[in-house]
Amino acid sequence: MSETNKPHVQEFEYKAEMKQLLNLIVHSLYTHPEVFLRELISNASDALSKARFAQLTDGAESGGELKISISVDKEKKSFVIEDNGIGMSEEDLIANLGTVAKSGTLGFLQAMKEQKEGGKLDANLIGQFGVGFYSVFMVTDEVVVETKIEGADACRWRSSGEGTYSIEKIDKQHRGTRISFTLKDEAADFAEEYRIESVIRKYSNFVDFPIYLDDKKVNSVEALWQKPKSELNDDEVNEFYKFVSVDYQDPLDYLHVSVEGAVSFKALLFLPKEAPMDMMYQQGALENHGPQLYAHKVMIQHECKDLLPEYLRFISGVVDTEDLSLNVSRETVQSSPVMSKIRQILTSKILGWFDTLADEQPEKFRQFYKAFGPVIKIGLNTDFSNREKLIELLRFESTRTEEGQYVTLKEYVGRMAEDQKEIYYLSGESRRQVLSQPNLEYFQKKGIEVLLLTDPVDVFVIPSINEYDSKPLKSIEKADIDFAASDDEKKEDEAVSATLIETLLKVFGDTLGDRVEKVVESHRLVNSPATLVSGSDAMDSQVEKMLKMMNKDAGAAKKILEVNPSHPIIKNLASRCMLNENDPMIRTVAEQLYEGALLLEGNLDSTVDFVSRMNQLIEEATKS
Numbered sequence: 001m002s003e004t005n006k007p008h009v010q011e012f013e014y015k016a017e018m019k020q021l022l023n024l025i026v027h028s029l030y031t032h033p034e035v036f037l038r039e040l041i042s043n044a045s046d047a048l049s050k051a052r053f054a055q056l057t058d059g060a061e062s063g064g065e066l067k068i069s070i071s072v073d074k075e076k077k078s079f080v081i082e083d084n085g086i087g088m089s090e091e092d093l094i095a096n097l098g099t100v101a102k103s104g105t106l107g108f109l110q111a112m113k114e115q116k117e118g119g120k121l122d123a124n125l126i127g128q129f130g131v132g133f134y135s136v137f138m139v140t141d142e143v144v145v146e147t148k149i150e151g152a153d154a155c156r157w158r159s160s161g162e163g164t165y166s167i168e169k170i171d172k173q174h175r176g177t178r179i180s181f182t183l184k185d186e187a188a189d190f191a192e193e194y195r196i197e198s199v200i201r202k203y204s205n206f207v208d209f210p211i212y213l214d215d216k217k218v219n220s221v222e223a224l225w226q227k228p229k230s231e232l233n234d235d236e237v238n239e240f241y242k243f244v245s246v247d248y249q250d251p252l253d254y255l256h257v258s259v260e261g262a263v264s265f266k267a268l269l270f271l272p273k274e275a276p277m278d279m280m281y282q283q284g285a286l287e288n289h290g291p292q293l294y295a296h297k298v299m300i301q302h303e304c305k306d307l308l309p310e311y312l313r314f315i316s317g318v319v320d321t322e323d324l325s326l327n328v329s330r331e332t333v334q335s336s337p338v339m340s341k342i343r344q345i346l347t348s349k350i351l352g353w354f355d356t357l358a359d360e361q362p363e364k365f366r367q368f369y370k371a372f373g374p375v376i377k378i379g380l381n382t383d384f385s386n387r388e389k390l391i392e393l394l395r396f397e398s399t400r401t402e403e404g405q406y407v408t409l410k411e412y413v414g415r416m417a418e419d420q421k422e423i424y425y426l427s428g429e430s431r432r433q434v435l436s437q438p439n440l441e442y443f444q445k446k447g448i449e450v451l452l453l454t455d456p457v458d459v460f461v462i463p464s465i466n467e468y469d470s471k472p473l474k475s476i477e478k479a480d481i482d483f484a485a486s487d488d489e490k491k492e493d494e495a496v497s498a499t500l501i502e503t504l505l506k507v508f509g510d511t512l513g514d515r516v517e518k519v520v521e522s523h524r525l526v527n528s529p530a531t532l533v534s535g536s537d538a539m540d541s542q543v544e545k546m547l548k549m550m551n552k553d554a555g556a557a558k559k560i561l562e563v564n565p566s567h568p569i570i571k572n573l574a575s576r577c578m579l580n581e582n583d584p585m586i587r588t589v590a591e592q593l594y595e596g597a598l599l600l601e602g603n604l605d606s607t608v609d610f611v612s613r614m615n616q617l618i619e620e621a622t623k624s
């Protein structure tokens with residue numbers, strides 16, 4: 001921060017990230033420049049909501065009709081937007097318009113960089129990251145913000161977005177904010193009334209304060225959620241969604257709720273088509289999301305997190321109740337029994353909505369599940385009263401589904417063979433990786449369906465289900481799976497004799513020592529020579545891998561190495577073993593099979609020894 005010699009004008013320098021951000025906005029955002037208007041209107045509307053709220057709660061002065069006024073001059077290419085909202089103090093200006101205060105900004109920069117590399121950069125992104133004000137630099141080279149809060153001096157903030165901004169005290173009588181600038185030549189059409197009107201209709205029609213354009217009111221200010229469901233039409237609903245959710249796509253689906261009873265409320269809720277950017281870029285991003293809360297058609301909270309449990313907060317929209325008084329404070333909202341009742345009813349309605357979607361519009365449901373399935377699963381371990389309903393919503397790919405297609409637990413159980421007593425699953429990074437696991441061979445051969453868990457959340461959630469329809473859920477990585485049926489089929493002459501295999505297993509065991517719990521004969525392998533399985537109480541290998549990635553090595557339990565006595569490699573080794581138990585080749589191969597199995601499950605820490613041993617074996621095999 002540096003001050004110039006001028007008496008009343010203070011000059012400030014932007015922080016490094018801020019410069020980076022402004023640079024991107026000024027030089028790289030080309031599509032949708034009209035977004036600047038949406039952002040300025042949305043900020044004005046927020047400031048007006050705060051003013052209205054202050055009036056209701058602490059009886060602050062009204063300041064006349066709460067409104068947004070825009071005036072333009074075509075000749076001068078000037079643009080002015082003014083509101084009589086809460087305004088900003090000098091400190092607010094520095095905090096809000098001078099610094100990157102929000103974690104969202106870094107996410108935004110990251111997303112921008114990625115988009116830029118992909119060749120397209122979309123200004124629509126800007127609203128999702130709480131950096132909307134700066135989009136004004138798409139259409140102008142210099143912005144002046146004059147603003148006043150109740151009971152403090154008014155200030156003028158000025159910046160050309162290049163690295164510095166200035167603040168000076170000014171005379172301004174009324175509370176509120178006035179933002180003015182001259183449009184760049186290429187953005188001169190924003191001084192045309194028709195252009196502004198069309199942008200307002202597109203993005204800001206539902207702002208619940210009147211917007212005047214040169215004294216003419218241009219928005220509709222309508223509480224859409226108050227209309228009966230039968231009177232809603234898709235176009236206006238979609239438009240409303242884009243407005244409340246700052247999304248540029250139509251919603252995937254919407255739900256209209258009207259409840260009269262112990263509590264009364266109306267709600268219009270939306271399911272986005274895609275997970276919002278910040279949900280992917282920030283952990284715990286849903287913490288502060290939620291629909292807007294209205295009381296008696298007046299907005300009291302923008303993103304009200306108390307309306308829905310965290311795992312449903314990707315749902316946006318409006319909830320309007322007659323049962324909260326207008327001058328309710330944030331804290332009272334939080335602890336109000338009305339809110340917990342609304343939350344309970346909404347949660348149940350929303351889960352019912354998902355269920356109906358799954359029945360009636362499976363393709364839509366599939367799209368929804370793809371985007372939000374991982375979030376929904378969080379609910380299984382946090383919302384115990386709805387656990388059963390959530391379990392019914394779960395979808396999995398399986399060895400019987402195509403890629404991207406799902407099966408439910410109910411369907412799985414419905415098509416289980418009579419003698420199958422358990423629900424089988426296997427977890428891994430991707431469908432391809434899971435399908436390559438030797439542990440699947442037996443199940444594939446027998447035509448037993450196995451659920452493929454590839455969402456990282458799965459391994460933390462699915463084991464907690466324990467059983468469904470009285471059938472235990474079981475990872476096929478576990479050692480205690482019942483393979484009795486397979487034994488009688490095995491042709492005697494195919495496998496190595498019991499005594500021979502015993503000796504070989506002992507050599508394997510001696511070679512691998514502490515690294516495995518034990519080495520045993522396998523009943524599950526068909527085409528592979530060896531595989532690793534976990535003891536019945538051990539951790540799933542996928543969990544182990546993830547804990548390792550998080551540097552939380554929980555002292556992974558030792559695995560059991562299973563060896564396939566029908567496999568040619570094992571047969572060859574058994575013959576060698578009969579001749580010489582100390583044959584070094586047996587030990588080298590034992591190491592190689594063990595590390596190969598680790599590699600397949602993604603848990604081999606270093607491939608150096610593996611590759612050098614492989615070369616040694618190839619050399620052996622290629623000797624003439």
Ligand SMILES: Nc1ncnc2c1ncn2[C@@H]1O[C@H](COP(=O)(O)OP(=O)(O)OP(=O)(O)O)[C@@H](O)[C@H]1O
Binds near residue numbers: 096129132177
């Ligand atoms: N007209 C205004 N009146 C009062 N405060 C304002 C006004 N415009 C901007 N601000 C303040 O500046 C802050 C930064 O605005 P900006 O548009 O960059 O982000 P945001 O509004 O917080 O997030 P989003 O763009 O997601 O709505 C606002 O949060 C608000 O505190």
